Amino acid sequence: MINKLVGKIKKLNAPVVVGLDPKLEFVPEFIKEKAFKEYGETLEGAANAIYEFNKGIIDATYDLIPAVKPQIAMYEQFGVEGMIAFKKTVDYAKSKDLVVIGDIKRGDIGSTSAAYAVGHVGKIKVGSKEYVPFNEDFVTVNPYLGSDGVNPFIDVCKETKKGIFVLVKTSNPSSGEFQDRLIDGRPLYEIVGEKVREFGEAHMGDEYSYVGAVVGATYPEMGKILRKIMPKTYILVPGYGAQGGKAADLAPYFNEDGLGAIINSSRGIIAAYKQDDYKKFGEEGYADASRAAVEFMIDDIRKGVGL
Amino acid sequence: MINKLVGKIKKLNAPVVVGLDPKLEFVPEFIKEKAFKEYGETLEGAANAIYEFNKGIIDATYDLIPAVKPQIAMYEQFGVEGMIAFKKTVDYAKSKDLVVIGDIKRGDIGSTSAAYAVGHVGKIKVGSKEYVPFNEDFVTVNPYLGSDGVNPFIDVCKETKKGIFVLVKTSNPSSGEFQDRLIDGRPLYEIVGEKVREFGEAHMGDEYSYVGAVVGATYPEMGKILRKIMPKTYILVPGYGAQGGKAADLAPYFNEDGLGAIINSSRGIIAAYKQDDYKKFGEEGYADASRAAVEFMIDDIRKGVGL
Numbered sequence: 001m002i003n004k005l006v007g008k009i010k011k012l013n014a015p016v017v018v019g020l021d022p023k024l025e026f027v028p029e030f031i032k033e034k035a036f037k038e039y040g041e042t043l044e045g046a047a048n049a050i051y052e053f054n055k056g057i058i059d060a061t062y063d064l065i066p067a068v069k070p071q072i073a074m075y076e077q078f079g080v081e082g083m084i085a086f087k088k089t090v091d092y093a094k095s096k097d098l099v100v101i102g103d104i105k106r107g108d109i110g111s112t113s114a115a116y117a118v119g120h121v122g123k124i125k126v127g128s129k130e131y132v133p134f135n136e137d138f139v140t141v142n143p144y145l146g147s148d149g150v151n152p153f154i155d156v157c158k159e160t161k162k163g164i165f166v167l168v169k170t171s172n173p174s175s176g177e178f179q180d181r182l183i184d185g186r187p188l189y190e191i192v193g194e195k196v197r198e199f200g201e202a203h204m205g206d207e208y209s210y211v212g213a214v215v216g217a218t219y220p221e222m223g224k225i226l227r228k229i230m231p232k233t234y235i236l237v238p239g240y241g242a243q244g245g246k247a248a249d250l251a252p253y254f255n256e257d258g259l260g261a262i263i264n265s266s267r268g269i270i271a272a273y274k275q276d277d278y279k280k281f282g283e284e285g286y287a288d289a290s291r292a293a294v295e296f297m298i299d300d301i302r303k304g305v306g307l
Numbered sequence: 308m309i310n311k312l313v314g315k316i317k318k319l320n321a322p323v324v325v326g327l328d329p330k331l332e333f334v335p336e337f338i339k340e341k342a343f344k345e346y347g348e349t350l351e352g353a354a355n356a357i358y359e360f361n362k363g364i365i366d367a368t369y370d371l372i373p374a375v376k377p378q379i380a381m382y383e384q385f386g387v388e389g390m391i392a393f394k395k396t397v398d399y400a401k402s403k404d405l406v407v408i409g410d411i412k413r414g415d416i417g418s419t420s421a422a423y424a425v426g427h428v429g430k431i432k433v434g435s436k437e438y439v440p441f442n443e444d445f446v447t448v449n450p451y452l453g454s455d456g457v458n459p460f461i462d463v464c465k466e467t468k469k470g471i472f473v474l475v476k477t478s479n480p481s482s483g484e485f486q487d488r489l490i491d492g493r494p495l496y497e498i499v500g501e502k503v504r505e506f507g508e509a510h511m512g513d514e515y516s517y518v519g520a521v522v523g524a525t526y527p528e529m530g531k532i533l534r535k536i537m538p539k540t541y542i543l544v545p546g547y548g549a550q551g552g553k554a555a556d557l558a559p560y561f562n563e564d565g566l567g568a569i570i571n572s573s574r575g576i577i578a579a580y581k582q583d584d585y586k587k588f589g590e591e592g593y594a595d596a597s598r599a600a601v602e603f604m605i606d607d608i609r610k611g612v613g614l
Contacts, residue, residue, distance in 0.1 A: 079426060127352075149481070
């Protein structure tokens with residue numbers, strides 16, 4: 001799956017991923033009205049509204065982008081109905097041949113991580129039958145519990161040729177509170193980065209590892225160091241756009257081959273129609289606004305990085 | 308809710324929580340057969356089997372214990388159907404007046420943590436209506452992203468009078484890989500513990516904070532230090548029993564008032580009927596075996612801790 005991701009990034013010359021994080025406030029009124037009319041102002045209504053919203057964005061952008069990254073929290077907040085919308089979103093994106101990165105940030109003790117891995121990137125046995133529950137291609141993993149919380153994901157991914165992105169340095173303002181603390185003179189995120197390189201050696205694709213890393217766009221100096229520590233690691237970079245990361249700051253996340261990083265934008269793409277630059281599309285044209293925002297983003301990153 | 312938890316622990320003199328982590332292999336054949344007959348060897352069949360299994364254990368133990376802790380990964384691995392079983396398990400436990408600790412180990416950047424919080428311990432608005440999606444009383448939270456990943460949970464919990472347990476020192480063998488690394492001569496888990504104390508001051512119950520901590524039973528010396536760092540923090544202690552933690556080692560997790568810690572056992576209780584000590588109950592008597600194992604555990608902890 002890392003080979004497919006790298007292949008699509010090369011073909012499209014577009015190292016981007018669209019974050020499908022549909023807050024209900026991002027969903028145009030006409031979609032909500034339709035869903036509420038059919039299902040009421042219920043969790044089911046909300047879940048159907050966000051799924052329809054996603055579908056429009058996928059339809060309008062799938063030929064430009066290699067991947068989407070649904071943030072599961074935005075679905076989980078609607079309970080079981082939200083999880084159904086998550087699953088439908090994953091399936092729909094895959095039907096359009098997009099690589100799907102489930103932003104789930106799971107991580108637990110060994111046997112529990114194994115259960116998460118099975119549920120999201122693996123298969124589960126029920127009696128004599130086998131099922132693929134959520135079926136993402138990659139998931140994000142939290143490393144706080146150490147190797148035995150991460151390795152079960154890798155074990156499952158070896159079987160299914162899928163992958164993970166391990167949180168190394170996150171994009172949020174307080175990420176430094178623990179991640180930047182110095183251990184023998186070096187920040188924790190570097191220690192985690194070294195571990196991710198090690199994890200990655202155990203499950204290599206053709207050019208890059210099936211084990212990637214998450215490093216926020218908001219910390220480019222750290223991105224530069226982490227790029228060197230993890231040369232064969234794909235870096236998933238959140239924080240571009242709405243969170244403040246600039247294209248000009250993204251070059252250090254890439255290798256000299258022009259590969260090695262994939263930049264995420266969520267709100268900036270899916271709620272583009274609410275921004276002044278894309279207001280002309282109107283609510284009805286929200287998906288076209290997202291397409292225009294994707295085109296701008298790809299161009300911005302190509303120029304900023306020099307691709 | 309922390310007051311309710313402390314009240315129940317006092318009344319029952321039982322600082323224990325039963326971990327409802329139902330692997331399919333723990334479920335007796337007669338329950339699986341019934342579920343598979345009704346729903347087929349499907350995810351729905353598996354989910355129904357684990358829910359029926361849980362129900363039996365809750366019915367057999369609810370008068371002895373203050374709380375249950377369903378591990379969501381064990382449900383999530385069955386996809387959407389598993390999440391339905393999780394929700395039904397939470398609701399059923401609450402109908403028996405048990406405190407429910409959702410072991411979800413979520414944590415993300417601010418707005419995303421807020422969504423998890425809303426979904427699990429909060430309420431969500433859909434149009435003019437409000438819903439309570441998963442409705443646990445407490446959830447476990449991963450601190451790797453720092454304060455702005457934890458505070459949204461606390462904000463939501465302030466409104467709903469619910470609480471969280473933040474991972475400080477986990478019970479697994481490799482937990483030390485990052486958690487034990489020294490920062491200015493002190494391990495990371497102590498730094499996190501101090502932060503948890505601070506978080507806790509922002510949302511206090513009568514005697515203890517709504518913000519608890521997770522500290523594994525497998526590291527009693529560390530438990531002793533963390534107890535001192537976080538005097539008003541309830542400590543959720545996994546790792547007793549199957550993972551190797553002994554009752555004699557648990558005293559340091561408690562305060563002098565005999566409170567401040569709640570010990571979890573999962574496999575040791577829910578799969579008791581598979582152990583030599585409880586084999587006499589047979590598969591049909593699995594729930595009675597769980598009750599006997601709970602009685603043994605409570606007695607063992609009372610003696611070990613001196614309650």
